[in-house]
Amino acid sequence: MNSVSGMTLKGVKAVAVEVEVEITGGLFNISVVGLPDAAVREARERVRAALRSVGITLRGRVAINLAPADIPKEGALLDLAIAVGIASVQGGVRVKKPSLFIGELALDGRLRKVRGAVPAAFLAVEKGWDLYIPEENAAEVSLVEGVSAWKVRSLGELFAHLRNEIELPAVEHCEADYAPPQADPDFADIKGQSVAKRALEIAAAGHHNILLVGSPGSGKTLLARALKGILPPLSDKELMEVLLLRSTVGDSASSVRERPFRSVHHTASAVALCGGGTTLRPGEISLASRGVLFLDEFPEFTRDVLEALRQPLEDGQITVSRASGSVVYPAKVLMVAACNPCPCGYSGDPVERCTCSPSALERYRRRLSGPILDRIDLHLSIPRLLPEELVSLEGKCGESSAEVAERVRRAREIQTKRWSRYGIGSNSEIPEKLLRRNITLSPEVKGFLLQALNRVRLSGRGLSRILKVSRTIADLDAAEDIRLEHIAEALSYREGEALSWMKS
Amino acid sequence: MATKYLTKIGYRIIARNVSCRHGEIDIIASDGDEIVFVEVRTRSKGWMMPPECTVGPEKMKKLKRAARIWTEKRNYTGFWRIDLIAVTLDDDELSSIEHIKEITEGIE
Ligand SMILES: [Zn+2]
Numbered sequence: 001m002n003s004v005s006g007m008t009l010k011g012v013k014a015v016a017v018e019v020e021v022e023i024t025g026g027l028f029n030i031s032v033v034g035l036p037d038a039a040v041r042e043a044r045e046r047v048r049a050a051l052r053s054v055g056i057t058l059r060g061r062v063a064i065n066l067a068p069a070d071i072p073k074e075g076a077l078l079d080l081a082i083a084v085g086i087a088s089v090q091g092g093v094r095v096k097k098p099s100l101f102i103g104e105l106a107l108d109g110r111l112r113k114v115r116g117a118v119p120a121a122f123l124a125v126e127k128g129w130d131l132y133i134p135e136e137n138a139a140e141v142s143l144v145e146g147v148s149a150w151k152v153r154s155l156g157e158l159f160a161h162l163r164n165e166i167e168l169p170a171v172e173h174c175e176a177d178y179a180p181p182q183a184d185p186d187f188a189d190i191k192g193q194s195v196a197k198r199a200l201e202i203a204a205a206g207h208h209n210i211l212l213v214g215s216p217g218s219g220k221t222l223l224a225r226a227l228k229g230i231l232p233p234l235s236d237k238e239l240m241e242v243l244l245l246r247s248t249v250g251d252s253a254s255s256v257r258e259r260p261f262r263s264v265h266h267t268a269s270a271v272a273l274c275g276g277g278t279t280l281r282p283g284e285i286s287l288a289s290r291g292v293l294f295l296d297e298f299p300e301f302t303r304d305v306l307e308a309l310r311q312p313l314e315d316g317q318i319t320v321s322r323a324s325g326s327v328v329y330p331a332k333v334l335m336v337a338a339c340n341p342c343p344c345g346y347s348g349d350p351v352e353r354c355t356c357s358p359s360a361l362e363r364y365r366r367r368l369s370g371p372i373l374d375r376i377d378l379h380l381s382i383p384r385l386l387p388e389e390l391v392s393l394e395g396k397c398g399e400s401s402a403e404v405a406e407r408v409r410r411a412r413e414i415q416t417k418r419w420s421r422y423g424i425g426s427n428s429e430i431p432e433k434l435l436r437r438n439i440t441l442s443p444e445v446k447g448f449l450l451q452a453l454n455r456v457r458l459s460g461r462g463l464s465r466i467l468k469v470s471r472t473i474a475d476l477d478a479a480e481d482i483r484l485e486h487i488a489e490a491l492s493y494r495e496g497e498a499l500s501w502m503k504s
Numbered sequence: 505m506a507t508k509y510l511t512k513i514g515y516r517i518i519a520r521n522v523s524c525r526h527g528e529i530d531i532i533a534s535d536g537d538e539i540v541f542v543e544v545r546t547r548s549k550g551w552m553m554p555p556e557c558t559v560g561p562e563k564m565k566k567l568k569r570a571a572r573i574w575t576e577k578r579n580y581t582g583f584w585r586i587d588l589i590a591v592t593l594d595d596d597e598l599s600s601i602e603h604i605k606e607i608t609e610g611i612e
Contacts, residue, residue: 026575026584027568027584027585
């Protein structure tokens with residue numbers, strides 16, 4: 001077996017690419033076999049110039065074979081492996097142990113950061129290979145346990161190392177932080193908004209998607225950001241998943257167990273949101289996985305984009321297809337959608353007047369309805385605080401994020417205990433069948449619910465959502481049974497309640 | 505002038521003005537274990553075009569073919585390349601020599 005390998009990405013997995021080089025006499029020529037994409041063609045030029053920079057002049061017929069041939073490859077990822085493969089045939093460089101080389105070469109032989117270093121590290125651990133990476137990728141790789149990796153700054157250094165002339169610095173393993181991440185913003189920094197904070201607590205506890213309806217300036221974005229701070233810190237497994245996804249798009253790593261927060265603008269394409277593209281990258285929904293996905297100006301998103309979000313919200317993962325096959329990316333997000341109460345933004349505002357026409361309101365309502373709303377359990381109206389209210393609230397902002405996070409943690413523990421044998425993690429995931437079988441209400445509570453149902457029209461799905469949210473509220477209370485007050489509170493977050501003019 | 509230059513930089517001259525039916529090769533020399541086919545261009549001072557631009561794709565093809573036939577005839581399987589030497593004259597006096605190694609693309 002050849003000892004020089006590179007890699008290419010398939011989803012968040014690194015696939016080993018064996019590099020074989022054969023050089024025979026004749027006029028100088030480089031050919032690459034193995035279904036290379038256009039980038040591999042460019043890689044040849046970079047590799048040639050970089051080799052020249054360390055005094056290796058290519059000549060003769062250089063035949064490079066990348067195996068397996070039938071997988072699409074990304075050129076820049078393979079630069080270093082190709083250069084080492086050539087140098088081991090014609091440059092006095094010997095690779096004694098099977099090794100994985102990743103890095104993009106600059107024309108002067110320096111090594112540039114690449115995406116996918118973390119997947120590469122997992123591959124190296126799995127195969128028991130040594131790993132050579134650009135210095136800039138070292139931070140993320142250091143978080144992968146059991147990897148034997150070396151930091152490379154330039155091709156010259158690497159070759160000197162392989163010739164036993166110098167010793168490259170090894171990547172030291174770095175433990176992830178144990179301290180919980182700092183909440184930013186902290187609940188204690190947000191004035192007023194006690195109802196919204198309570199709803200966010202319920203969303204965090206039961207993993208319920210939430211819709212925030214409020215005028216411009218009511219602090220919807222701030223509240224959405226605060227949500228990630230009351231979620232439990234990432235577990236080891238979750239941290240690795242977040243790290244893998246970030247590495248796959250070339251984002252730098254962090255050892256902090258902070259949950260991702262991704263805010264997506266309504267002009268984002270379905271590919272940007274869901275993943276894909278020519279180089280196949282995960283989208284925002286995957287980068288937000290294990291954290292919060294924030295969609296501001298929710299009604300402005302196109303139908304196509306919202307439709308594309310439906311399946312991943314249901315499954316917690318997303319399948320991206322392209323000609324050469326499909327890959328699956330994680331997409332387990334807590335979604336926060338936000339919108340104005342009406343097109344002008346001031347319906348229900350204490351001071352400003354709504355200037356929207358009835359037909360404009362109707363159009364807005366239609367845009368806001370639709371299949372994606374089935375995935376949103378909590379609907380919430382965010383009042384705009386008037387300056388005098390803000391002043392009167394001076395100094396009393398309520399609990400800190402850490403205190404709320406502790407209640408969330410306990411409620412999640414209860415859910416895990418209850419649902420783990422069914423393979424679900426939170427109340428929001430309870431399937432219809434289980435909901436009927438496992439949630440029993442006392443006659444008194446049932447009577448109250450029926451009464452409420454007579455007052456407000458609720459679809460079957462709407463009723464299910466009320467029951468799931470009630471269960472979460474009861475879990476926050478550490479209550480065995482769902483009580484009347486739990487149902488009553490859940491009803492206040494139901495669809496339509498947040499848009500006053502919709503009820504009529 | 506070009507042969508003198510090549511000898512000075514350590515090349516060994518193998519042949520000069522070799523012609524076959526695909527054209528002429530000005531100089532054949534060896535640079536270590538590599539055979540070098542040299543195209544010589546002479547021009548007078550004031551000519552602004554860089555010398556490598558004076559060899560068009562047609563000429564290039566001819567050079568490659570002629571060189572390949574030469575190596576095949578001799579069963580030569582080692583490395584070879586094509587260089588360009590541009591001699592610039594100033595009133596018939598040598599003013600400068602430019603040597604461009606490996607003018608072939610090499611990338612398919
Ligand atoms: Zn309005």
